Amino acid sequence: MESQYARVNKEPIQPQIKSTSFRQWIGGIAFTFMIALLGYLLAKAPGFDHVGQLASAIVIAVLYRQFFGYPELIRSGIGFSSKRLLRFAIILYGLKLNIGTVLQDGLGLIVRDAVVIAFAILITVWLARLLKADKNISLLLGIGTGVCGAAAIAALAPIIKSKDEDTAIGVGIIALVGTIFAIAYTILRPFLPLSDIEYGIWSGISLHEIAHVALAASPGGQDALAIGLLAKLGRVFLLVPLCFLFMYIMKRNGTREDCSETKVEFPWFLIGFIVMSIIGSYVLGTSIPVSNEFINSVSTLTTWCLTAAMVGLGLNVSLRDLRMKALKPLIAMGITSICLSILAYFIV
Template identity: 70%
Template sequence: MADSNVNQQTKAIRQNGIQKWFEQQKYWIGGVAFTFFIALLGYLLALAPGFSYVGQLACAIIIAITYRQIFGYPEAIRAGVTFSAKKLLRLAIILYGLRLNINVVLSDGLGLLLRDAFVILFAILMMIWLAKVFKADKSISLLLGVGTGVCGAAAIAAVAPIIKSRDEDTAIGVGIIALMGTVFSIIYILLRPVLPISPLDYGIWSGISLHELAHVALAAEPAGDDPLAMALLAKLGRVFLLIPLCFVLIYIMKFRNKGSDESNAKIAFPWFLLGFIALSIFGTYVLGNTIPVSEGMLEGIYSLTTWLLTAAMVGLGLSVSFNDLRTKAVRPLIAMTITSVLLSIVAFFIV
């Protein structure tokens, strides 16, 4: 009789454990699905007149931040939202490596690489200096400097874990970079007809100075196919330099923390960066050569990358409060505006 009671209790505990596990998985799936649902809303909003210039990523972040202010953080599905913000973000960066054709950059863009390196260094150092002048948040300012100099949201996402940026700071940085890049790309389009510069040089100028790959394409496309190709080549050079930049930042963070109270806190190596490098090599030398692939399939992968990145940014955006925006975003935004203007001017004269 006693053994029967023990068996029944054991069975009940096991059933409760299984039920609890299924409950957790349900909320986890719900959290991931929720981030993709807001990503879908961002996509639909980006189809509306005017919002098409802003893009799906920025629209989704705006919706996520607005939801947080009205309804609060969705605590019940936190696990799934966190999964999107952390794991899907890294997967998106890895897949982003397929966009980088290393062979093209090294064979045709070596001259551009030098200018790209100068642009990245200028943007980061200028943001760091202006952050001190305006007493702006250091973490957000550094993220914006990297995003401005390299490749926008993808660069911010890659660097954030290295400098131990908080999720809300990363989301604020991504939102600002997406919005500012859109504004500057539209300004470039309006200025193009009156600038004393050839179409090809205009393409190079766009490629070495604008924030996101999408912003470069938006600004350079009206100039024609050849200027657009040069713009994308120049931009790919900046994406390529994200790899050594991350390793430099890892070294700087370790050196800065050496001998301090934070010295025991190891800098987490961004293993997803190795995935980014591996897919860059795979996409350059294997995909399309040894393994045939259609343009449609590549576009499908690029679209998947965009959706994953958008869902991840929704997860980050849900952690942002208006109080954070009011107290932490204004001064970095001012510093970034100044940096972007100066970068555009400097880049114009080195083209």
């Protein structure tokens, strides 16, 4: 029989373990935001100001992993950032999509956006096969190139069961290549026989991130910027049906290969994305008046949550694996991006 002394000394252990676990969880989340802050500061430096906070934070996270190793003690909090905060950021991202504007003024653009998305994914996957590149990273890069960069990669990654490391590699590459292309667009702008509106559409249907479209389209003036962002929002609009399409493909392939249906977790965060899009399109600013400061604050919160999530993913990246796995997908994506720019130029 257990003595009373033993029982007395064992009773406080469980609360102490819970308290320690909670501190580790909070510490992990705080750690990802700390590196996100360093990424924000690095993005202010010359050269990195075109790369952006997201990619800068991932670079710092990857370097931290190589020099100091993975911080195992606070793994639970880092995992929370890389998974839960990521989904929360995608939900908030829905506020950037004005469904009414897209449906009213952008139906013609949506058709071209659909062509662009299909082209980017299929060509990237095809080139990856020719180059014998990593299939998962190449698919993520094709999705990011075709739809909306890091947000699309983050949304599709859990559906295609991507490893955290592969997701982080994909986001880092998409940010780097997208920035290079956006700067190239601004250099080419004076030499292209395109009107401001045509240039804006070209930027919106071919560049990777919303930030890249804004950077490239700005030299064309306000009209170019407005139509460019509208074209880009059409691609964001197609993210949801694309996610459900990939859910169907994953289940079908699982049935064929394993003779049993592969369990694909339903991406509930996409429902939140849709709800926030509806709220942003038809509630905020109409039924509920809100200030621009509020919208900007939500956008800032989205960026910080997404950056912290990417830090969590970046801490899983091994540079050795990066050298082995990322070069060929990068080549495939680079070729696809060039071909996509040419295609978009002729369908504008």
